[in-house]
Amino acid sequence: MNPPGPLARPLVPLTLAFIGGLASPVWGLALSFRWAVGAGLLTLIALGLVWFRGRACLGLTLVLFWLIGLASYQLTSQPRLPPHHVCYLPSDQPISLIGTVDKAAQPRPAGLRFELAVESWLSPSGWQAATGRLPVYTPPLLETVRVGERLAARVKLRPVENYRNPGSFDRRRYLARQKIFATASLKESQDLVRLAATPESWGGNYRLERFRTQAAQFLEQRPQPTRALYKALLIGDQSEISPEIRQGFSRTGTAHLLAISGLHLGMIAAVSLGLFFWLLRRSAWLLLRVNAFKIATLGAIIPVCGYGLLAGGSPATQRAEIMILVYLLLVLLERHRDLYSALALAALVILIISPLTLFTLSFQLSFISVLGLIYLTPKWAPSLKARWYKGEVPGGFWRRLVYRIGDALAVSVAATLATLPLVAASFNLVPTYGVLVNLVAIPLFSALALPLGLGALVLLPLTTAGAQLLINLGSWPLESGLWVISQAAQWPLAAVTLPTPTTLQIVAFYLLLVSLFPRQRRPWTWAGVGLGVVLLVGSIGYQGLMLKTTSDLEVTSLDSRGELALLATLPGGTRMVVSAGAPIFGDSYRGRSYLVTGFLHYQQVRRVDYLVALATTRQNVDTLLDVAQNLNMGQFWYEGGRLPDPAFWELRNMLGDQQVPVLNLAIHPPPPQIQGTKIKLFQTSLRPGGSPSGPVALQLDYQDHKLLVIPPGRQEWLERFLAWGPGLASEVVWVPQKVIGSRFWETLFTYLDPQIVVVSGAPEGGSPITKDSRTTAQWYYTSQGAVTASVSRSGLSIRQFSP
Structure with missing residues (x-):
């Protein structure tokens, strides 16, 4: 008989304590690795003394697991690397490396990305041994690289850095989980040389990669988009999936069908177990x-492991594979009915192997959705059976069909509600019809198309005709599911854009969900419902009220490492997004639109009253388009240029369809003031006596405090810009990084002496400039954190975000 209370399921509190230890440094509660290990040893000694006296102490055990989690985070996020690791190689100049391709190449807008296991590098004294893995970014290549190929490349290394904006994605931690601590870029395709290699040098991956190549060649015979979908489902290659298809899957909440996750592996395990048992x-x-059932369970392990290897063994696939294998192990041990303990054991095993997996979205969505199924589905499905069929399994085909559909609908609703806050926080897009679309798409993709496709690959080495028959049969459900998803994505309000919820709002949502559907209805559950509603509605209403009643001007400059991007909040809550791109050629330096849009969602901005493009180039046009697509628009201002880029014309067409006013600043001046803030523009002509053209400088004047934003521009424009003379005088000046040290900057100080200079970029030489010889201005660099200037009744103030 199991003991009562928490000891009845010891794995659950122990796993939660371990997770708490991993998350503590993120919450600001961190100990050094030595302190964590020392405290863990003392706790272990105390546990030994308690155990020697014949007692059990759950509290000390939880503390021990918390300390183990804390030490695991420190050990994996900041490991001690050998001195010959690639992250210690010179990063200020191109170097030559030799290594083996460790991960297949993935296409990107300006070329390819692949991972290289480094073997040696060319130092001034000759070739030296080196270790570590590098993601290599290359321009377009004539021939893609394959796993196992040995390459020599001349690259420039860069340390892994995060964008220092509130709410930004932690790229350093994400790559640390993959044991990557530096990146490399290839300037020219000629800098990559393929070395002779034998199959033996490829290691154990050779046969697997050869079979994956054969599978890819076999799937090449299928027409699009069936080929792209089957490549994603069977071998984990999503490179051929078009943006239109991706958008359709995202808008209908079926994007998980494109990834090889727990759903597909679980379906393979279920189908294999049922087939072997039959x-x-x-x-x-x-x-x-x-015991036929246990023998069938053992047999199901082989297809699960085989599918995981065939899919490429990505971290998400490995995590799902471990989760399924742990559950099959519990089935063999006849402990699978305790679903909470099974889920806790799977999570604990995965996190012990890779602690930083806790912070990946795939891990969070998988376990939260399964937890939602375990907790919510029994509360809904039995009630349907009791209401319709008096608790009995109905007889007759149609009644059984309704019964199964009801259970499937309960499962879909439970998974959707459980993951709703995470989906909103990660994608800012919540599908409206996702429950119904998944009800149709999951059986077509996972239960029909996937097993038939894998069966075709199993038969491929034996009989091509049999493989063709199965892949043809599997194409029908695949194409049918795609048709359903494409049609649903076009329905009105198929997806709703939501801002990133705050931690308080996420807690309030789960409190409300648990209180509405408790294990046992008690008075405190109604109090939980009331508290959840008050916290959820109150937090949303409070933010809106504070925004409408603000009387301050606040301008935040983001760390965008290229384009100049600002969010200005004017008195009364009017929002103005300002963007300016540098003149570039080609697509290799296009901006990262998700940085600006992600920050706006994090700040819970729902409407942009003025989207202002001071300079429209290939560097920032994607940002302008992304902001217009994801937020409600008031007006669009631009400098008047016509950028020959498809994204620019897509932006103009979309604004026209939505009847958003467009203001050409070269022809029509903006309003002189907005909410008490004076607006002034500076635009010059590139030809004497010609009409204004080119980039526009923006000045905001509020309560006699002037803030000037200078966009990137060519040298000739910058020189003409100085003709405005003393009218440029401002207390705060935003400038591009390339302006510093130029003749333009030296001349500019003859017209103004700003108190604060905000440079969009990084300081030269790797150290901040704190004082210029001609001014006592305070210098801030956005690469060190987003910078916010505020003008209130008490005056001008500035602060810098510190992650």
Whole structure:
């Protein structure tokens, strides 16, 4: 008999304590590795003394697991690397490396990305041994690289850095989980040389990669988009999936069908177990001598592991594979009915192997959705059976069909509600019809197309005709599911854009969900419902009220490492997004639109009243388009240029369809003031006596405090810009990084002496400039954190975000 209370399921509190230890440094509660290990040893000694006296102490055990989690985070996020690790190689100049391709190449807008296991590098004294893995970013290559190929490349290394904006993605921690601590870029395709390699030098991956190549060649015979979908489902290659298809899957909440996750592996395990069990039941002799169900469970392990290897063994696939294998192990041990302990054990095993997996979205969505299924589905499905069928399984085909559909609908709703806050926080897009679309798409993709496709690959080495037959049969459900998803994505309000919820709002949502559907209805559950509603509605209303009643001007400059991007909040809550890109050629330096849009969602901005493009180039046009697509628009201002780029014309067409006013600043001046803030523009002509053209400088004047934003521009424009003379005088000046040290900057100080200079970029030489010889201005660099200037009744103030 199990003990009562928490000891009945010891794995659950122990896993939660371990997770708490991993998350503590993120919450600001951190100890050094030595302190964590020392405290853990003392706790272990105390546990030994308590155990010696014949007692159990759950509290000390939880503390021990918390300390183990804390030490694991420190050990994996900041490991001690050998001195010959690639992250210690020179990063200020191009160097030559030799290594083996460790991960298949993935296409990107300006070329390819692949991972290289480094073997050696060319130092001034000759070739030296080196270790570590590098993601290599290359321009377009004539021939892609394959796993196992040995390459020599001349690259420039860069340390892994985060964008220092509130709410930004932690790229350093994400790559640390993959044991990557530096990146490399290839300037020219000629800097990459393929070395001779034998299959033996490829290691154990050779046969697997050869079979994956054969599978890819076999799938090449299928027409699009069936080929792209089957490549994603079977071998984990999503490179051929078009943006239109991705958008359709995202808008209908079915994007998880494109990834090889727990859903697909679980379906393979279920189909394999059912098939093996059916075959074993054909023999009465076996049924009398062996446990057919356990033998079938052992047999299901082989397809699960094989599918994981065939899919490329990505971290998300490995995590899902471990989760399924742990559950199959519990089935063999006859402990699978305790679902909470099974889920806790799977999470604990995964996090012990890779502690930083806790912070990946795939891990969070998988376990939260399964937890939602375990907690919510029993509360809904039995009630449907009791209401319709008096708790009995109905008889007759149609009644059984309704019964199964009801259970499937309960599962879909439970998973959707459980993951809703995470989906909103990660994608800022919540599908409206996702429950219904998944109800149709999951059986078509996972239960029909996937098993038939894998069966085709199993038969491929034996009979091509049999493989063709199965892949043809699997194409029908695949194409049918895609048709359903494409049609649903076009329905009105198929997806709703939401800002990133705060921690308080996420806690309030789960409190409300648990209180509405408790294990047992008690008075405190109604109090939980009321508290959840008050916290959820109150937090949203409070933010809106504070925004409408603000009387301050606040301008935040983001760390965008290229384009100049600002969010200005004017008195009364009017929002103005200002963007300016540098003149570039080609697509290799296009901006990262998700930085600006992600920050706006994090700040819970729902409407942009003025989207202002001071200079529209290939560097910032994607940002302008992304902001217009994801937020409600008031007006669009631009400098008047016509950028020959498809994204620019897509932006103009979309604004026209939505009837958003567009203001050409070269022709029509903006309003002189907005909410008490004076607006002044500075635009010059590139030809004497010609009309204004080119980039526009923006000045905001509020309560006699002037803030000037200078966009990137060519040298000739910058020189003409100085003709405005003393009218440029401002207390705060935003300038591009390339302006510093130029003749333009020296001349500019003859017209103004700003108190604060905000440079969009990094300080030269790797150290901040704190004082210029001609001014006592305070210098801030956005690469060190987003900078916010505020003008209130008490005056001008400035602060810098510190992650």
